[in-house]
Amino acid sequence: MLNNYLDISPEVRAALDAGKPVVALESTIISHGMPYPQNVETALNVEQLVRDSGAVPATIAIIKGRLKAGLTRDEIDYLGKTGHGIPKASRRDLPVLVAQGRDGACTVTTTMIIASLAGISVFATGGIGGVHRGAETTMDISADLEELAHTPVMVICAGAKSILDLGLTLEYLETHGVPVIGYGTEELPAFYTRKSGFGVDYRLDTPEELAKAFHVQQQLGLGGGMLVTNPIPEEYSMDPAVINGAITRAVEEAKQLGIHGKETTPFLLAKIKDLTGGDSLDSNIQLVYNNARLAAKTAVALCALEKG
Incomplete structure (x- = not known):
């Protein structure tokens, strides 16, 4: 069928x-x-x-x-x-x-x-969706989190987009039993920047370690996916003060315009791009490239494990 x-x-x-x-x-x-x-x-x-x-x-x-x-x-x-x-x-x-x-x-x-x-089994993206700021009243929570809880795919990203409530996003993933792995870091990267102030569940340092953790998860029949957060390369990381200021302004404008649901993220990212003079788009592209390389190396290691 x-x-x-x-x-x-x-x-x-x-x-x-x-x-x-x-x-x-x-x-x-x-x-x-x-x-x-x-x-x-x-x-x-x-x-x-x-x-x-x-x-x-x-x-x-x-x-x-x-x-x-x-x-x-x-x-x-x-x-x-x-x-x-x-x-x-x-x-x-x-x-x-x-x-x-x-x-x-x-x-x-x-x-x-x-x-x-x-x-x-392996998927590379930029950043995942998550719990939006103010979700305690709007209930605006990305379907990405629920999918991670149920679908057996390893998602390699640069963390949750920093337009979100990162603390609540991590709480949601914990409740649903999704392992959040930091690749070479113990701190959740925040998409445009390498640090967020929030910790991950585990730090793993090689594609082979990532592959083995996912392989064991599936062999144990635990179901669901695994989130690997891969920090943006240092040379492309943005100044936290600059990007956080742009995010705050973009979120406020979205509220004033009544933008919600699936239109929220595209609006915020476009506004942040304008406020940063295009720097956020350049960073976005580089972190996607970085995640693609890691995903390919991890897929290679996973295939080797599955072949025994």
Whole structure:
């Protein structure tokens, strides 16, 4: 039945059949993350970095109602050119978009779902969603957190976006039994910056250690995913005072304009980009590259473990 809805590209299918490492990549960053043609250039660069690090990239999206694990260059270009004309697709959107034969840019949540359906265990992204500031009254909590609790995919990111309430995000993940791993750090990175003031559950220092922890999690039948937080490289980390000031101003403007739900994150990121003179976008791109390299190395190590 799944073949009625899921298309796995020939390159990704061949890698999976041969037991070779594959890394899932999201498509929201292409359609909603940055302007054309920079979005397409970045997506293709990320795919090449994954290949250069020994794995096969599988960019994930919904195109004409088909769940896609692995895109062609033309499909990536289509997502980039169409931009915001393609709806962001979370778990709740999947059945309607597929049933109506529509397109969808995959968030962390839907990328995890489709990756798992395709048999892909490692996923690289920029940052995850989480508990939004003021969620104690708005109940605005990203579906990414719930997906991490249920879907067996390792998500490698630069931490939760610092537009969020990081403390409540960590509490939510703890409640749902999601391990939060710091790669080479004991402190949760805050997307644009390497430090947040909040600790992670465990520090691991090599891709092999990451792979083994995830492998054991799955062998024990614990279910759910694993969150690996990989700090942005030092040379691209932003001044905390500058980025936090921009975030505070952007959050206040979003409140004044009544922006909420799935429109919140794109608005905040665009506003922060404007307030920082584009520096936040440059940092965003570099942290995605950094996560793609680590994800590929971890996928290589995981394949070696699974082969015994």
